[in-house]
Structures are given as C-alpha cells and as structure tokens.
Amino acid sequence: MIVWLKQFKTFEDKSRAIRFDTGVDRKLSKMIMKWRRPGQMIVVGKPEYKTIIERSLGIPCLFDEIVMEVMWGVKNIMHSLVPEEKSELTWEDRLPMSQGLKMFLTRKGFDVKPEMVNERIVLSACALYDCDFIEKKHYTSLKRAGEDLKDVSGINAQDWSLLKLATALMIICFSEEEVLVGDPKEMFTVDELSKFQDDSQKYNDKISKYPCWRIYEEIVCAYEARAANKILLASLVKEATEAHEEAHKTT
Secondary structure: OOOOOOOOOOOOOHHHOEEOOOEEOHHHHHHHHHHOOOOOOEEOOOHHHHHHHHHHHOOOEEOOHHHHHHHHHHHHOHHHHOOOOOOOOOHHHHOOOOHHHHHHHHHOOOOOOHHHOOHHHHHHHHHHHHHHHHHHHHHHHHHHHHHHHHHHHOOOOOOOOHHHHHHHHHHHHOOHHHOOOOOHHHHOOHHHHHHHHHOHHHHOOOOOHHHHHHHHHHHHHHHHHHHHHHHHHHHHHHHHHHHHHHHHHOO
16 A cells, blocks of 8 residues: 655644534545545544544545554654654554554564554564565566576576575676675575576576566665664664663653
8 A cells, every 4th residue: 555645734723623513624625625536435544534524525434444554554654754743643543553563573573562662663664564575576576587597597496585586687687797785606606607697698588687677676675674674673672662661660
C-alpha cells in the first residue's frame, strides 16, 4: 500500500471538525469533496467517522482491522509525512501496537511492548521491511537466473544468496569492475569467474542487461540498508527497553 499527501489542513478546534450532532465541518467537507473521485470509498481512522461521513455526506467509508493497521502506521510517522503537524500522539492512538509491526519485530528477534514503540523504531522497522520487500520482489527472477547458470555454464547456484546471484549476473552482463559490494574473487571460484566470462554471449537471449543492472543496484541497496538498520533497530529497542524498565522502577 502506498500513502501520499493530498492536502493538509489544520483545525483550531478539532473536536468541531467532525461530530455526531453537527456532522462534518464545512472546511473538512470541502476538502473531502475536492479530492474524492466519483464512486470512491474513503478510508477513515475511527468507526464514528465512518458513521458521521456516510450520514452527512452520503459517501461510503471503510473502517476495519486492515485500515486500523494502516492508520496506526500513518499516525506513528505523521511528523515525517506531514512536518507541519505539531500535535503529539495520545496513548489511545499509540496503543495497541500494530499487529503487523508486532509480528515483524518478533520475527526479527525483538521483544517490544506497545508502550515502548516510538517514531524512530517505526521508521527503522519500515526501512528493514523495505529491504525484505525488495528481496521478495526479485526472488523469483534471480532464482530463475540461477537455473540458467546451471543450464548454460554447469554452475550449481541453488544455495547462493540473492546478492551473490545478482553479482554473478552483473559480471556476466558487464564486468567484475562494475561490482559494488564484495570481492568477486572471494565470492566465486576461479572456475566460476572464468565461465562467467567465457559463456557471457550464451546468456544474450536469457538475461536483459539493463534490468539486470537495476535489480543488482536494488539488491545491493537492500543489503547495505539491512545491515545498517539491524544495528540501528537493535540500539533503539535497547534504549526503549532500558527507559521502560527505569520508568517502572520509579513508579
């Protein structure tokens, strides 16, 4: 899911912008109608917003568990998305922790209580998730290229990482000098490097050069960002854990 800013508007008294008794404020109503396309459903952050907007404006709205997950994430990185927004999250908005974030952090080996989560942890986790997404996006095509290595050059690449596969394709399509991460002489055997060079023409109808370059750059970016964000996230979680434990000592 992609989220981007259409318009930002401040309300001096937010409680008056949308209410059960008065409906939707004129300024908010105008903004909604400006950006909503005919037939489009509006995603809202609270069930009462759904009721009020549907009743006042006749516009169908969506609010469910998936929307709650998305809204939780948007609220926690609001200052990054909308720097003009100065208000702080209430505990009600911050809790409970997004189930998606909870599962992701657990899978990465982090035990984080909902009240420990802050914007920096969310952003670092998002960056780490993006790295996983990039690898997942290119997994099938790179593994298929690994099968081509077996068929064309007799090289068994079944257990190779995606970075190693992408590096092999870069050497075949371009040269060792184009490799951005790692030393090819340490990553591959002398025989493998020789076959990459000798068989390069045989891959012309199997590998497209410039898509290969783009995939390689994305994989390298994910590889480097993952290493940095793992360290950063571990540090942030440690800091949040210590602060949480200290707060409970004094209460």
